[in-house]
Amino acid sequence: MLTFFKTQRFFIIALTVLSTMACDAQTTIKTNNTPNPSVDYKRLANIDTLVNGYLNRNWVKGVVTIIVKDGQVVQYKGYGYSDADTKKPMENNSIFRIASQTKAIVSAGVLVLYDEGKLSLNDPVSKYIPEFSHETVLDKFNAADTTYTTVPAKRDITIKDLLTHTSGLDYAGIGSDNMKAIYAKSNLPSGLSSVDQNLQDVMKRLAELPLVHQPGEKWTYGLNLDLLGDLIEIISGKTLENFLRENIFEPLGMNDTWFNLPVDRATRLTTVYSEDSLQNIIPWPKNKFDINPDYPKINKHYFSGGAGLSSTAYDYAVFLQMIMNGGGYNGKTILSKRTVAMMLHPQLDFTFDGKNDFGLGFGITSDKGSADGSRNAGSFSWGGFYGTIYWADPKENLICLIMTQQTPDSHSELFQQFEQLVYASLK
Secondary structure, eight states, rough: OHHHHHHHHHHHHHHHHHHHHTTTTTOOOOOOOOOOTTBBBHHTTTTHHHHHHHHTTSSSEEEEEEETTTEEEEEEEEEEEEEEEEEEEEOTTOOEOOOGHHHHHHHHHHHHHHHHSSTTTTOGGGGOGGGGTTTEEEEEEEEETTTTEEEEEEEOOOHHHHTTSSOOOTTTTTTHHHHHHHHTTTOOOOSSTSSSOOHHHHHHHHHHBBBSSSSTTOOOOOOOOHHHHHHHHHHHHOHHHHHHHHIIIHHHTTTTSSSSSHHHHTTTTTOOOEEEEOOEEOOTTTTTGGGOTGGGGSSOOOOOOOTTOOOOHHHHHHHHHHHTTEEETTEEOOSSSSHHHTTTTTOSSSSHHHHOEOOSEEEEEHHHHHHSSSTTOOOOOEETTTEEEEEEEETEEEEEEEEBSSSSSSSTTTHHHHHHHHTTTTT
Protein backbone atom coordinates (compact mmCIF):
# COMPACT_ATOMS: atom_id res chain seq x y z
CA MET A 1 0.00 0.00 0.00
CA LEU A 2 2.85 2.40 0.82
CA THR A 3 4.43 1.72 -2.55
CA PHE A 4 1.10 2.50 -4.23
CA PHE A 5 0.80 5.89 -2.54
CA LYS A 6 4.44 6.75 -3.33
CA THR A 7 3.80 5.89 -6.97
CA GLN A 8 0.67 8.03 -6.96
CA ARG A 9 2.56 10.97 -5.43
CA PHE A 10 5.32 10.70 -8.04
CA PHE A 11 2.68 10.55 -10.78
CA ILE A 12 0.88 13.64 -9.50
CA ILE A 13 4.12 15.65 -9.26
CA ALA A 14 5.18 14.60 -12.76
CA LEU A 15 1.71 15.37 -14.15
CA THR A 16 1.77 18.84 -12.57
CA VAL A 17 5.17 19.56 -14.08
CA LEU A 18 4.17 18.28 -17.51
CA SER A 19 0.88 20.21 -17.47
CA THR A 20 2.64 23.43 -16.57
CA MET A 21 5.29 22.92 -19.24
CA ALA A 22 2.63 22.17 -21.82
CA CYS A 23 0.92 25.48 -21.05
CA ASP A 24 4.16 27.44 -21.29
CA ALA A 25 5.87 25.58 -24.13
CA GLN A 26 8.63 27.54 -25.85
CA THR A 27 8.39 30.51 -23.49
CA THR A 28 11.24 32.91 -24.26
CA ILE A 29 12.42 35.14 -21.43
CA LYS A 30 11.39 38.77 -21.95
CA THR A 31 13.06 41.79 -20.36
CA ASN A 32 10.40 44.46 -20.99
CA ASN A 33 9.35 46.92 -18.29
CA THR A 34 5.67 46.05 -18.41
CA PRO A 35 4.47 45.28 -14.85
CA ASN A 36 3.64 41.65 -14.27
CA PRO A 37 0.09 41.46 -12.83
CA SER A 38 1.07 38.46 -10.70
CA VAL A 39 3.75 40.38 -8.78
CA ASP A 40 3.39 42.84 -5.90
CA TYR A 41 6.30 45.18 -6.69
CA LYS A 42 6.12 46.95 -3.35
CA ARG A 43 6.77 43.65 -1.61
CA LEU A 44 9.37 42.71 -4.22
CA ALA A 45 11.35 45.81 -3.19
CA ASN A 46 11.91 44.18 0.20
CA ILE A 47 14.64 42.18 -1.52
CA ASP A 48 16.62 45.41 -1.97
CA THR A 49 16.32 46.13 1.74
CA LEU A 50 17.38 42.59 2.62
CA VAL A 51 20.46 42.44 0.40
CA ASN A 52 21.60 45.98 1.17
CA GLY A 53 21.35 45.17 4.87
CA TYR A 54 23.82 42.32 4.41
CA LEU A 55 26.14 44.55 2.40
CA ASN A 56 26.03 47.34 4.97
CA ARG A 57 26.95 44.89 7.75
CA ASN A 58 29.83 43.61 5.60
CA TRP A 59 28.36 40.11 5.66
CA VAL A 60 28.78 39.78 1.89
CA LYS A 61 30.67 41.81 -0.72
CA GLY A 62 28.44 41.45 -3.75
CA VAL A 63 25.24 39.77 -4.92
CA VAL A 64 23.30 39.29 -8.15
CA THR A 65 19.65 38.23 -8.17
CA ILE A 66 17.29 37.41 -10.99
CA ILE A 67 13.60 36.51 -10.83
CA VAL A 68 11.70 35.35 -13.91
CA LYS A 69 7.94 35.07 -13.52
CA ASP A 70 5.76 33.79 -16.40
CA GLY A 71 8.71 34.17 -18.75
CA GLN A 72 9.26 37.81 -17.81
CA VAL A 73 12.23 39.21 -15.89
CA VAL A 74 10.66 41.02 -12.94
CA GLN A 75 13.89 41.60 -11.02
CA TYR A 76 17.52 41.46 -12.20
CA LYS A 77 20.04 43.38 -10.11
CA GLY A 78 23.63 43.60 -9.02
CA TYR A 79 24.35 44.73 -5.47
CA GLY A 80 27.59 45.78 -3.82
CA TYR A 81 30.94 45.08 -5.39
CA SER A 82 32.31 42.68 -7.93
CA ASP A 83 35.70 43.55 -6.46
CA ALA A 84 35.61 45.25 -3.07
CA ASP A 85 39.27 46.37 -3.09
CA THR A 86 38.88 48.36 -6.29
CA LYS A 87 35.25 49.33 -5.56
CA LYS A 88 34.19 47.82 -8.86
CA PRO A 89 30.39 47.70 -8.82
CA MET A 90 28.58 44.38 -9.15
CA GLU A 91 26.71 44.53 -12.45
CA ASN A 92 23.79 42.21 -13.10
CA ASN A 93 25.75 40.59 -15.96
CA SER A 94 28.80 39.85 -13.81
CA ILE A 95 30.27 36.40 -14.38
CA PHE A 96 30.37 33.91 -11.50
CA ARG A 97 32.14 30.63 -10.90
CA ILE A 98 29.03 28.44 -10.79
CA ALA A 99 30.82 25.28 -9.58
CA SER A 100 28.18 22.54 -9.03
CA GLN A 101 25.61 24.38 -11.12
CA THR A 102 27.70 22.85 -13.90
CA LYS A 103 26.18 19.48 -12.98
CA ALA A 104 22.67 20.08 -14.34
CA ILE A 105 24.07 21.37 -17.63
CA VAL A 106 26.30 18.31 -18.06
CA SER A 107 23.37 16.08 -17.10
CA ALA A 108 21.42 17.70 -19.93
CA GLY A 109 24.41 17.07 -22.21
CA VAL A 110 24.34 13.35 -21.40
CA LEU A 111 20.62 13.31 -22.15
CA VAL A 112 21.23 14.98 -25.52
CA LEU A 113 23.19 11.82 -26.38
CA TYR A 114 20.34 9.73 -24.92
CA ASP A 115 17.86 11.46 -27.23
CA GLU A 116 20.20 10.71 -30.14
CA GLY A 117 20.15 7.02 -29.26
CA LYS A 118 23.86 6.95 -28.50
CA LEU A 119 23.51 5.59 -24.98
CA SER A 120 21.07 4.02 -22.56
CA LEU A 121 20.62 5.11 -18.96
CA ASN A 122 21.13 1.51 -17.88
CA ASP A 123 24.39 1.17 -19.77
CA PRO A 124 27.24 0.19 -17.46
CA VAL A 125 30.06 2.73 -17.46
CA SER A 126 32.37 -0.19 -18.25
CA LYS A 127 30.80 -0.39 -21.72
CA TYR A 128 32.68 2.80 -22.57
CA ILE A 129 35.54 2.69 -20.04
CA PRO A 130 36.56 -0.95 -19.45
CA GLU A 131 38.54 0.03 -16.35
CA PHE A 132 35.20 0.36 -14.51
CA SER A 133 34.51 -3.36 -14.84
CA HIS A 134 34.46 -5.37 -11.61
CA GLU A 135 34.46 -2.41 -9.22
CA THR A 136 35.17 -2.89 -5.52
CA VAL A 137 33.55 -1.32 -2.46
CA LEU A 138 35.39 -0.03 0.62
CA ASP A 139 35.17 -2.43 3.55
CA LYS A 140 37.67 -1.46 6.26
CA PHE A 141 39.90 1.63 6.36
CA ASN A 142 42.99 2.28 8.48
CA ALA A 143 43.36 6.03 8.98
CA ALA A 144 46.88 5.66 10.35
CA ASP A 145 48.36 4.58 7.03
CA THR A 146 45.38 4.96 4.62
CA THR A 147 45.37 1.24 3.84
CA TYR A 148 42.02 -0.44 3.27
CA THR A 149 40.25 -3.64 2.37
CA THR A 150 37.44 -4.06 -0.12
CA VAL A 151 34.60 -6.33 -1.13
CA PRO A 152 33.37 -6.85 -4.71
CA ALA A 153 30.67 -4.56 -6.06
CA LYS A 154 27.43 -6.42 -6.64
CA ARG A 155 27.11 -4.89 -10.08
CA ASP A 156 28.75 -2.32 -12.37
CA ILE A 157 27.79 1.31 -11.99
CA THR A 158 25.49 2.71 -14.69
CA ILE A 159 24.93 6.05 -16.37
CA LYS A 160 21.73 6.44 -14.35
CA ASP A 161 23.70 5.83 -11.13
CA LEU A 162 25.94 8.75 -12.11
CA LEU A 163 23.01 11.04 -12.94
CA THR A 164 21.39 10.31 -9.58
CA HIS A 165 24.58 10.27 -7.44
CA THR A 166 23.97 6.69 -6.37
CA SER A 167 27.07 5.14 -7.92
CA GLY A 168 29.13 5.06 -4.74
CA LEU A 169 31.68 7.56 -6.05
CA ASP A 170 32.66 10.12 -3.41
CA TYR A 171 34.21 13.59 -3.67
CA ALA A 172 37.86 14.56 -3.52
CA GLY A 173 38.45 17.38 -1.06
CA ILE A 174 34.92 17.65 0.32
CA GLY A 175 33.72 14.05 0.65
CA SER A 176 33.86 11.58 3.51
CA ASP A 177 37.10 11.49 5.52
CA ASN A 178 38.06 7.98 4.41
CA MET A 179 37.50 8.61 0.71
CA LYS A 180 39.14 12.04 0.81
CA ALA A 181 42.28 10.33 2.10
CA ILE A 182 42.09 7.57 -0.52
CA TYR A 183 41.52 10.05 -3.34
CA ALA A 184 44.28 12.38 -2.11
CA LYS A 185 46.78 9.51 -2.07
CA SER A 186 45.97 8.90 -5.76
CA ASN A 187 46.15 12.63 -6.57
CA LEU A 188 42.52 12.75 -7.68
CA PRO A 189 41.26 16.33 -8.17
CA SER A 190 37.92 17.78 -7.14
CA GLY A 191 37.62 19.30 -10.60
CA LEU A 192 38.34 22.92 -9.74
CA SER A 193 42.06 22.47 -9.15
CA SER A 194 42.77 20.69 -12.44
CA VAL A 195 44.33 22.54 -15.34
CA ASP A 196 46.94 20.34 -16.98
CA GLN A 197 45.70 16.87 -16.06
CA ASN A 198 44.01 14.66 -18.63
CA LEU A 199 40.35 13.93 -17.86
CA GLN A 200 40.36 10.37 -19.18
CA ASP A 201 43.55 9.53 -17.29
CA VAL A 202 42.04 10.87 -14.05
CA MET A 203 38.83 8.90 -14.54
CA LYS A 204 40.80 5.70 -15.17
CA ARG A 205 42.64 6.30 -11.89
CA LEU A 206 39.26 6.77 -10.24
CA ALA A 207 38.20 3.37 -11.58
CA GLU A 208 41.05 1.72 -9.68
CA LEU A 209 39.76 3.00 -6.33
CA PRO A 210 36.91 1.55 -4.23
CA LEU A 211 33.37 2.85 -4.14
CA VAL A 212 32.14 4.10 -0.79
CA HIS A 213 29.02 1.90 -0.97
CA GLN A 214 27.32 -0.57 -3.27
CA PRO A 215 25.90 0.94 -6.49
CA GLY A 216 22.32 2.11 -6.05
CA GLU A 217 22.40 1.62 -2.29
CA LYS A 218 22.17 5.28 -1.30
CA TRP A 219 22.80 8.85 -2.42
CA THR A 220 26.37 10.15 -2.13
CA TYR A 221 27.52 13.44 -3.60
CA GLY A 222 30.61 12.70 -5.64
CA LEU A 223 32.59 12.82 -8.87
CA ASN A 224 29.70 11.40 -10.86
CA LEU A 225 29.37 14.33 -13.26
CA ASP A 226 33.11 14.48 -13.91
CA LEU A 227 32.85 10.87 -15.03
CA LEU A 228 29.78 11.71 -17.13
CA GLY A 229 31.75 14.53 -18.72
CA ASP A 230 34.39 12.00 -19.71
CA LEU A 231 31.68 9.75 -21.17
CA ILE A 232 30.38 12.66 -23.25
CA GLU A 233 33.87 13.15 -24.66
CA ILE A 234 34.30 9.44 -25.41
CA ILE A 235 30.87 8.94 -27.02
CA SER A 236 30.72 12.22 -28.94
CA GLY A 237 34.39 12.38 -29.94
CA LYS A 238 34.45 16.04 -28.89
CA THR A 239 35.77 17.85 -25.85
CA LEU A 240 33.16 18.53 -23.21
CA GLU A 241 33.63 22.25 -23.82
CA ASN A 242 32.91 21.97 -27.56
CA PHE A 243 30.05 19.51 -27.09
CA LEU A 244 28.19 21.75 -24.63
CA ARG A 245 28.83 24.83 -26.74
CA GLU A 246 27.46 23.21 -29.90
CA ASN A 247 24.49 21.44 -28.31
CA ILE A 248 23.40 23.74 -25.47
CA PHE A 249 25.17 27.11 -25.18
CA GLU A 250 25.04 28.32 -28.78
CA PRO A 251 21.46 27.17 -29.49
CA LEU A 252 20.27 28.84 -26.27
CA GLY A 253 22.35 31.99 -26.75
CA MET A 254 24.25 31.32 -23.51
CA ASN A 255 27.17 33.44 -24.68
CA ASP A 256 28.57 34.07 -21.18
CA THR A 257 28.91 30.42 -20.10
CA TRP A 258 32.41 28.98 -20.43
CA PHE A 259 35.04 26.61 -19.08
CA ASN A 260 37.79 28.82 -20.54
CA LEU A 261 36.57 32.38 -20.12
CA PRO A 262 37.44 34.49 -23.20
CA VAL A 263 39.65 37.54 -22.69
CA ASP A 264 36.86 39.93 -23.68
CA ARG A 265 34.69 38.61 -20.83
CA ALA A 266 37.39 38.19 -18.18
CA THR A 267 36.91 41.71 -16.82
CA ARG A 268 33.37 40.75 -15.78
CA LEU A 269 34.56 37.85 -13.61
CA THR A 270 33.79 38.51 -9.96
CA THR A 271 36.33 38.23 -7.17
CA VAL A 272 35.91 35.17 -4.99
CA TYR A 273 36.05 35.53 -1.20
CA SER A 274 36.45 33.40 1.88
CA GLU A 275 36.45 33.99 5.65
CA ASP A 276 39.26 34.05 8.17
CA SER A 277 39.08 32.48 11.63
CA LEU A 278 37.17 35.52 12.94
CA GLN A 279 34.64 35.33 10.09
CA ASN A 280 36.03 38.42 8.40
CA ILE A 281 35.64 38.34 4.62
CA ILE A 282 38.96 38.02 2.82
CA PRO A 283 39.98 37.40 -0.81
CA TRP A 284 40.26 33.70 -1.58
CA PRO A 285 43.79 32.53 -0.71
CA LYS A 286 45.41 30.92 -3.74
CA ASN A 287 46.44 27.87 -1.73
CA LYS A 288 42.98 27.19 -0.25
CA PHE A 289 41.94 23.67 -1.29
CA ASP A 290 44.72 23.98 -3.91
CA ILE A 291 42.32 26.07 -6.00
CA ASN A 292 43.65 29.07 -7.87
CA PRO A 293 40.70 31.51 -7.96
CA ASP A 294 41.79 32.65 -11.43
CA TYR A 295 41.04 29.22 -12.92
CA PRO A 296 38.25 30.50 -15.24
CA LYS A 297 40.87 32.66 -17.01
CA ILE A 298 43.55 29.94 -17.19
CA ASN A 299 43.57 28.08 -20.50
CA LYS A 300 42.89 24.44 -19.67
CA HIS A 301 41.92 21.21 -21.34
CA TYR A 302 40.59 19.45 -18.20
CA PHE A 303 36.87 20.18 -18.24
CA SER A 304 35.21 19.27 -14.95
CA GLY A 305 31.63 18.20 -15.59
CA GLY A 306 30.90 18.61 -11.91
CA ALA A 307 32.25 22.07 -11.24
CA GLY A 308 34.17 23.79 -14.03
CA LEU A 309 31.85 26.35 -15.62
CA SER A 310 31.48 30.10 -15.12
CA SER A 311 28.29 31.91 -16.13
CA THR A 312 25.83 34.73 -15.48
CA ALA A 313 22.49 34.67 -13.70
CA TYR A 314 20.69 35.45 -16.96
CA ASP A 315 22.40 32.68 -18.95
CA TYR A 316 21.50 30.14 -16.31
CA ALA A 317 17.91 31.39 -16.18
CA VAL A 318 17.69 30.71 -19.93
CA PHE A 319 18.90 27.14 -19.35
CA LEU A 320 16.27 26.65 -16.63
CA GLN A 321 13.56 28.14 -18.85
CA MET A 322 14.48 25.59 -21.52
CA ILE A 323 13.92 22.84 -18.96
CA MET A 324 10.67 24.47 -17.82
CA ASN A 325 9.56 24.61 -21.46
CA GLY A 326 10.01 20.87 -21.82
CA GLY A 327 13.33 20.98 -23.68
CA GLY A 328 12.93 23.81 -26.17
CA TYR A 329 13.73 27.51 -26.22
CA ASN A 330 13.38 30.24 -28.85
CA GLY A 331 12.56 27.69 -31.56
CA LYS A 332 15.51 25.42 -30.72
CA THR A 333 14.95 21.91 -29.32
CA ILE A 334 17.67 20.81 -26.90
CA LEU A 335 15.92 17.83 -25.29
CA SER A 336 12.73 15.89 -25.95
CA LYS A 337 9.75 16.53 -23.69
CA ARG A 338 9.80 12.96 -22.42
CA THR A 339 13.47 13.22 -21.47
CA VAL A 340 12.86 16.45 -19.56
CA ALA A 341 9.95 14.78 -17.77
CA MET A 342 12.37 12.05 -16.65
CA MET A 343 14.84 14.68 -15.43
CA LEU A 344 12.13 16.19 -13.23
CA HIS A 345 10.64 12.91 -11.99
CA PRO A 346 11.83 11.49 -8.65
CA GLN A 347 14.17 8.64 -9.59
CA LEU A 348 14.98 7.09 -6.21
CA ASP A 349 13.13 4.96 -3.68
CA PHE A 350 14.56 7.15 -0.92
CA THR A 351 15.16 10.84 -0.28
CA PHE A 352 18.59 12.31 -0.83
CA ASP A 353 18.53 14.79 2.08
CA GLY A 354 15.97 13.33 4.45
CA LYS A 355 12.92 14.88 2.83
CA ASN A 356 13.37 15.75 -0.87
CA ASP A 357 13.67 13.70 -4.03
CA PHE A 358 16.32 13.55 -6.73
CA GLY A 359 15.76 13.41 -10.48
CA LEU A 360 18.29 13.18 -13.30
CA GLY A 361 20.58 16.06 -12.42
CA PHE A 362 18.31 18.08 -10.11
CA GLY A 363 17.09 18.01 -6.55
CA ILE A 364 13.28 17.84 -6.61
CA THR A 365 11.15 19.41 -3.88
CA SER A 366 8.83 16.75 -2.40
CA ASP A 367 5.49 17.20 -0.65
CA LYS A 368 7.36 17.01 2.66
CA GLY A 369 9.96 19.51 1.51
CA SER A 370 7.29 21.91 0.34
CA ALA A 371 5.42 21.69 3.64
CA ASP A 372 8.12 23.57 5.57
CA GLY A 373 9.41 25.84 2.82
CA SER A 374 8.29 28.26 0.14
CA ARG A 375 8.83 26.20 -2.99
CA ASN A 376 6.04 24.07 -4.39
CA ALA A 377 6.40 20.33 -4.79
CA GLY A 378 8.00 19.59 -8.14
CA SER A 379 10.40 22.55 -8.01
CA PHE A 380 13.87 21.63 -9.23
CA SER A 381 17.05 23.15 -7.87
CA TRP A 382 20.71 23.03 -6.90
CA GLY A 383 23.60 25.38 -6.16
CA GLY A 384 27.33 25.89 -6.31
CA PHE A 385 30.31 25.72 -3.94
CA TYR A 386 31.08 29.43 -4.10
CA GLY A 387 27.65 30.59 -2.98
CA THR A 388 25.21 30.38 -5.89
CA ILE A 389 21.67 29.02 -5.57
CA TYR A 390 18.92 28.44 -8.14
CA TRP A 391 15.48 26.94 -8.27
CA ALA A 392 12.64 26.73 -10.77
CA ASP A 393 9.03 26.27 -9.68
CA PRO A 394 6.85 24.96 -12.53
CA LYS A 395 3.62 25.48 -10.56
CA GLU A 396 4.34 29.22 -10.23
CA ASN A 397 6.15 29.40 -13.58
CA LEU A 398 8.99 30.93 -11.62
CA ILE A 399 12.80 30.89 -12.00
CA CYS A 400 15.09 32.42 -9.37
CA LEU A 401 18.83 32.73 -8.81
CA ILE A 402 20.84 34.43 -6.11
CA MET A 403 24.58 34.48 -6.68
CA THR A 404 27.51 35.41 -4.45
CA GLN A 405 31.19 34.39 -4.54
CA GLN A 406 32.03 33.47 -0.98
CA THR A 407 32.68 30.24 0.92
CA PRO A 408 32.43 29.59 3.77
CA ASP A 409 29.64 32.08 4.49
CA SER A 410 28.60 32.61 8.08
CA HIS A 411 25.50 34.47 6.94
CA SER A 412 24.14 32.08 4.32
CA GLU A 413 20.63 32.56 5.73
CA LEU A 414 20.47 35.30 3.08
CA PHE A 415 19.50 32.65 0.53
CA GLN A 416 16.49 31.41 2.50
CA GLN A 417 15.36 34.95 3.29
CA PHE A 418 15.58 35.86 -0.39
CA GLU A 419 13.38 32.88 -1.24
CA GLN A 420 10.80 33.87 1.38
CA LEU A 421 10.58 37.40 -0.01
CA VAL A 422 10.21 36.14 -3.58
CA TYR A 423 7.14 34.09 -2.71
CA ALA A 424 5.74 36.82 -0.48
CA SER A 425 5.70 39.11 -3.53
CA LEU A 426 3.53 36.79 -5.64
CA LYS A 427 -0.16 37.60 -5.85
